[in-house]
Amino acid sequence: MLLHTFLLREGLVAVLLFFITRYFIHSLFRKSSRPFPPGPRGWPLIGALPLLGNMPHVTLAKMAKKYGPVMHLKMGTCDMVVASTPDAARAFLKTLDLNFSNRPPNAGATHLAYNAQDMVFADYGPRWKLLRKLSNLHMLGGKALDDWSNVRNVELGHMLRAMCDSSRKGEAVVVPEMLTYAMANMIGQVILNRRVFVTKGSESNEFKDMVVELMTSAGFFNIGDFIPSIAWMDLQGIESGMKKLHKKFDVLLTKMMEEHIATSHERKSKPDFLDVIMANRENSDGERLSITNIKALLLNLFTAGTDTSSSIIEWSLAEMLKNPSIMKRAHDEMDQVIGRNRRLEESDLSKLPYLQAICKESFRKHPSTPLNLPRVSTEACVVNGYYIPANTRLSVNIWAIGRDPEVWENPLDFTPERFLSEKYAKIDPRGNDFELIPFGAGRRICAGTRMGIVLVEYILGTLVHSFEWKLPHGVELNMDEAFGLALQKAVPLAAMVSPRLAPNAYIS
Template sequence: MDTLFFLKEIAYSIVIFFITRFSILTLLKNHNHPKLPPGPRGWPIVGALPLLGSMPHVTLANMAKKYGPVMYLKLGTNNMVVASTPSAARAFLKTLDLNFSNRPPNAGATHLAYDAQDMVFAHYGSRWKLLRKLSNLHMLGGKALEDWSQVREKEMSYTLRAMCDCSKRSEVVVVAEMLTYSMANMIGQVILSRRVFETKGLESNKFKDMVVELMTIAGYFNIGDFIPILAKLDLQGIERQMKQLHKKFDVLLTRMIEEHVGSSHKRKDKPDFLDMIMAHYSGKIDGEKLSLTNIKALLLNLFTAGTDTSSSIIEWSLAEMLNNPNIMKKAHEEMDKVIGKDRGFKESDIPNLPYFQAICKETYRKHPSTPLNLPRISSKPCQVNGCYIPENTRLSVNIWAIGRDPNVWDNPLEFRPERFLSGKNAKIDPRGNDFELIPFGAGRRICAGARMGIVMVHYILGTLVHSFDWKLPNGVRELNMEESFGIALQKKVPLAALVTPRLNPSAYIP
């Protein structure tokens, strides 16, 4: 009996010791550091994960109304802060940019992006800087974009011809399919010196479905990312989907590279993007080398993000104009005055079309292509708004919430391009310096293709609006404007519309 009593006393003492130790450490921690930002309590073990739902950008925006512009959530074993106003975004993406310059590890980076060997998820360091430098120099930078302007013009001539054929047959144009086909071919000609899809059909639609699937599943909140002990169980089946999709993309990318290497002798005088990148694979430039995996991962970034984010903006913009015919009418009137009906739309026309530019900005505001900026993670502890942000805290900037904040925008749910034509909003630019409008993010990890995205949206959307009258299919009175969440914000119901050429026939001849 004495022995049993003695063991119980020891057990009680141990429990009391650990409870006391934990309490003291907690008190010391709270004493040494300011409080964490406010946020929901969440559930045991899983934290706030069940609260996010299927539309986390909307849920987090509603939470921010209660908890404020900088909000803290515990997601499984991970800390996360969410910035939901321009000033909060500026604090993280400008003032603390270097501290939040890395991406957190996640299943998407591992299973889709070749274990973060790409440009989007790579660690902020020498390899990321090399990939970014090469991409800007040979494809995404200002000079490179000017050099392949003729590629964009030529590919759009194919698109216009196909849309005119649809008009003759009174067939609807499925905008997302048409845009993916066109943009993939534009990017393919720059990277590979050839069109990726010679004809629109099964192969191009299969590629579009793969791109949409990638952007969708990569945007999911995967339980295994936040509760590592559950990662191997893959409770949501997300990692299995990622692995299957990765195999499809890898087959496609491997084939592209092999065919390209086999025809390299034809391009000795005019190397393309992949030729320049492959030079680093063989170690020919300044001793800096890239692995074949790095090259595949980079191509994956360029083909997927390059087609999906810009196409979603264009689709949303056309949908808003179809729901607001007066906006389309004003755009046509401006274009007719500046361009006329005897020639096609040119990129040099854009600076002379302020109302059209305002339409683009309004779409970026209301329908940002990435509603939750790709997550970052803190390298060391810091403070924001007097609150303590621990090391290894994930950061999510709710770009969607910023664009719909009534404290920033009048009547934010209304699609009104005029808001960008006068006053302080007229000077707002979407390139990452004005935090009221950051559709591509900001700071060091701003989307590498931001400049290309803006050029593609302006040119392709401008061409489609200038070239055609648009109307809803017979029997459709109003478009479904519901969203489908992912890394890119898709229309839940793809846009399909009837088009009628509105220019003189000679304007459609390249």
């Protein structure tokens, strides 16, 4: 027994010495090459990983003030660069976009996204292009969005009536649960031609919890991603949690697909998104989507399609509860344009510049994805005179860009009026203005950018127009963040609502 313990200890020491030796040899070679961007030294072996803390987007923003707009961090055995200003983001996501069009391997892609068989984590290539093309043509593109506008209208009607019921009962509305339920049903109607949750209750709340868990765990900086040789140890327990969560989602998605296939004969005259995808699984180049690819795509659409938009709407409502004058100005604008005898319609949005300014200000201050999904360089390149080697991970700090005092006046204030001024009026969140890139930019910009903007403007506008909002008696507004792939409120927003429109407006 003593011999076994001695050998085990000696073996661990040998492994440790091997890694330390390799680290210092690597450091010597690095010193003789072209300069890397500045950044923190970090620790031997694990590099800057312990420096990031629980709120990496905040920590990296503080580091950027010291080291500059393009930072280099040694993360375990991997190199990582962080862009923290609009110009730095433009250099990577526009000038060098093709070189940074792939995703690095990571536990989230492996254990949650069916080993990167989805659209979000897939390598830039034929399969990704086919998934993207089909999604744009039949769900996420401009024409497709117009085609399912009635679905959004009907589901929003269900949500408004449920909120009126809560008002009559004197119950608070838990905003993220309500939004997830409505959005999942909207997406379910388009993909599967049915509501995925018939009644709001434990099943829909469990789905919300699963989505939040996925976004949280996928946002963690997992040690095994940066030191692959010890990934099997799962030191943080992240990967085991991902595997359990994946099984839950797979059961849900498999059930959806089986029920859908069994009823396909009922939709021959009116195919839904999944029918179209199944019928167009192969392109002219011979690229064919497997059932796993399709399940992975559904996972993308149901999770990203609900969580990112709902978090922006929740933050917007919280900011308006914190600043009642903003809510009043929005009400005044809507009453003048729409009145109080009918609901807001999507055709009204272009006539509501203050509402659009509120949405832009929320995208700026509370981007749903604080750190752009990581990319990785295919080849070595030079940025701002600094050498970036091949296989370097790229993280764009969207949260830091939105709070950059060199770009935004009083960036910590929530001031929608800034987007009505000449200086900021033309800035748009669709990926061309790098001061405001809540959905990313370039080839790997979020496929649901158009859908996200429509959902945020339409749903937020409807909620504001339809109700008076206030916090429950004795409750203080908590504006703390909870870090993840999507930036959640640490304490979900719960509010009291009271109808402000004519009763008939809630019927249709």
